Structure formats: structure tokens, C-alpha cells
Amino acid sequence: MTAQILDGEKAATEVKSELVERIAALKRRGITPGLATVLVGEDPPSHAYVRMKHRDAAALGLASVERQLPAETSQEELDAVIDELNANPEVHGILVQIPLPKHLDEQAVLERIDPAKDADGLHPVNLGRLVLNVNGPIDTPLPCTPVGAIELMLRNDIDLKGKHVVVLGRGITVGRALGLLLTRRAINATVTLTHTGTVDLPSHLRQADVVISAVGVPHLVKAADLKPGAVVLDVGVSREINEETGKPKLLGDIDPAAAEVASWISPNPGGVGPMTRAMLMSNVVAAAERQNPPR
Numbered sequence: 001m002t003a004q005i006l007d008g009e010k011a012a013t014e015v016k017s018e019l020v021e022r023i024a025a026l027k028r029r030g031i032t033p034g035l036a037t038v039l040v041g042e043d044p045p046s047h048a049y050v051r052m053k054h055r056d057a058a059a060l061g062l063a064s065v066e067r068q069l070p071a072e073t074s075q076e077e078l079d080a081v082i083d084e085l086n087a088n089p090e091v092h093g094i095l096v097q098i099p100l101p102k103h104l105d106e107q108a109v110l111e112r113i114d115p116a117k118d119a120d121g122l123h124p125v126n127l128g129r130l131v132l133n134v135n136g137p138i139d140t141p142l143p144c145t146p147v148g149a150i151e152l153m154l155r156n157d158i159d160l161k162g163k164h165v166v167v168l169g170r171g172i173t174v175g176r177a178l179g180l181l182l183t184r185r186a187i188n189a190t191v192t193l194t195h196t197g198t199v200d201l202p203s204h205l206r207q208a209d210v211v212i213s214a215v216g217v218p219h220l221v222k223a224a225d226l227k228p229g230a231v232v233l234d235v236g237v238s239r240e241i242n243e244e245t246g247k248p249k250l251l252g253d254i255d256p257a258a259a260e261v262a263s264w265i266s267p268n269p270g271g272v273g274p275m276t277r278a279m280l281m282s283n284v285v286a287a288a289e290r291q292n293p294p295r
């Protein structure tokens, strides 16, 4: 048996098509939802990700503002860019691409973004609301990648209630918030959050109904570590340079042989990545709506 594919492009197209009417309604009121991205430094993959985000925005008719800053940008200069975007009425959502160069204080930058304009759901106020609110609906921005991963499962009718989910990685963009989201009452999964301090990772993996790996170590999760029929999501990305072509090849955290054991598997690329971008679009549209309540 080969696992069924969790098609991220397909689910992302659905999410984006559900935004079309909301965007049109905003435009009828003279409001074009606007995304701003801030990218510091020359990392080619980061540039590629930011380009894809602007391409998605353009396809939906959103406005975009792109700020590219040199790697040696100072904290003061970056703060000034954030302040300017916070004050710009045409910008409803701001994303600062992380990681930032080492000399910059990532947390201070995330905190400087107006929480109402936090397109990534990574501002401490928004993360704090996620921590505090277990039971009710949440109408503040949530982190794009974790929500995208969950939405990818729900849209394929995978029921998470009572399931044991093992998350690999506790990074702020992905792993850490997954535990908070999956244990909300509306989802009601049980979560084990693993990291480099975890002892005997395979013993945890063998108990998992669902494995979500957000580490960035190529093929860390082996087929032999999985319970047959597990649902497996591959979020982590690493790159290997092909010696003949000189081109980078994307490698996920999941060993491809896992597809012979899992019931569902998300490809990488083509899985959670496109969902991350769709959720970003959704956050920007929702932010524009909240910033312009109907009178």
C-alpha cells in the first residue's frame, strides 16, 4: 500500500478561491488588502520564498510592498522600516522574513510590528492570545505554516480528535505553535513536542497517529520508525547541491520510503509550503477586514 498524497497545491487553491469574494467586497468599499514583506540579506531561498508570496498576492489582486535591505542593515534602520509600514494605511499585513542576520534582534523586530498588521501571527500579543484561548474562536492572526499544516489535513477529511500527534522541532515559525493549535478544544489532539533534547525519538514516533516534522534535517524520519497507517507531514526543508548540474535539490525531513508505511503523506515540495502561502493571504485579507469594520 502506498500512502495517499496530501496535495498542498490543491488545498491552497481552495483556500485562495475562498478569499476571492471577500477581496472583491473589500474592493467595492475602496479597500485593496495590502501585504508588505521585509527581507534582510542575500539568502537566495529567502528571496525565492518572498517572490512566491508576492506572486500569490498579485494573482489575488492584493497590493504589495516589498522592502529589500542589505545584510548589514542596523537594528535602527530595520526598526524605521517597520515603523513606516505600521503607519502606511495601504499595508494591512506585514511579514519580516526570518531568520534575520545574526546581529539583528529577531524578537524585538517581531514585537515592533503593529499586532493588528502581523501577517505571520508571530507577534507576542497574537501568540499570547493563542496561548490563552483554548475554547473559543480566535479572530486574531495565527501562524501561517502550522495552520496550513492542520488545514491540509482537515481539508482531506483527516480527523484529529483524540489522535496522538508527534511534532518534531520547536522553532517559532512551525513546531512551537503546532502544539498550541492542535490542543485547542476544536481539534482536541494530544501532542508530543520533540526536539534535540528528546531521548529515543524513534520510540515516540512509533506511537504517533500523526507525525509532523519541522526540523530541516534531510530524511530524519525513517519508514521503520512509523506506525503503519500513520499520517505524515513533511515541513522541514534542506538543500543539497547536485554535483553535476550545480543546482540545489530540495530535501524534506521524511525519508521517501515512509510512503510505503503511511496512510497519508504530504510531498515536499507541493505539500505544506503552498498552504503556508495561502494562509498568509488569508491573514492579510482578514487583517484588512478587521482594520475596516463595516459601518
Ligand SMILES: NC(=O)C1=CN([C@@H]2O[C@H](COP(=O)(O)OP(=O)(O)OC[C@H]3O[C@@H](n4cnc5c(N)ncnc54)[C@H](OP(=O)(O)O)[C@@H]3O)[C@@H](O)[C@H]2O)C=CC1
Pocket: 145, 168, 169, 170, 171, 172, 173, 174, 175, 194, 195, 196, 197, 201, 214, 215, 216, 217, 220, 235, 236, 237, 238, 272, 273, 274, 276
Ligand atoms: N514548508 C514551509 O512552509 C515551511 C518550512 N519551514 C522549514 O521548517 C523547518 C523548521 O523551521 P523553523 O521552525 O523556523 O526552524 P528552527 O531552526 O527554528 O527549528 C528547528 C527545530 O528542529 C529541532 N531539531 C534539530 N535537529 C533535530 C533532530 N535531529 N531531532 C529533533 N529535532 C531537531 C531543533 O531543536 P532545538 O530547539 O533543540 O535546537 C529546533 O527546535 C526548517 O527546515 C524550515 O526551512 C519553515 C517555515 C515554513
Ligand SMILES: Nc1nc(=O)c2c([nH]1)NC[C@@H]1CN(c3ccc(C(=O)N[C@@H](CCC(=O)O)C(=O)O)cc3)C=[N+]21
Pocket: 048, 049, 052, 095, 096, 097, 098, 099, 120, 144, 145, 173, 250, 268, 269, 270, 271, 272, 273, 274, 275, 276, 277
Ligand atoms: N516570517 C516568516 N514567515 C514564514 O512563513 C517564513 C519565514 N519567515 N522564513 C522562511 C520560512 C519558509 N517558508 C516557506 C514558505 C513557502 C514555501 C513554499 O511555498 N514552498 C513550495 C515551493 C518550494 C520550491 O520549489 O522552492 C513548496 O513547498 O511546494 C516554502 C517555505 C516560510 N517561512
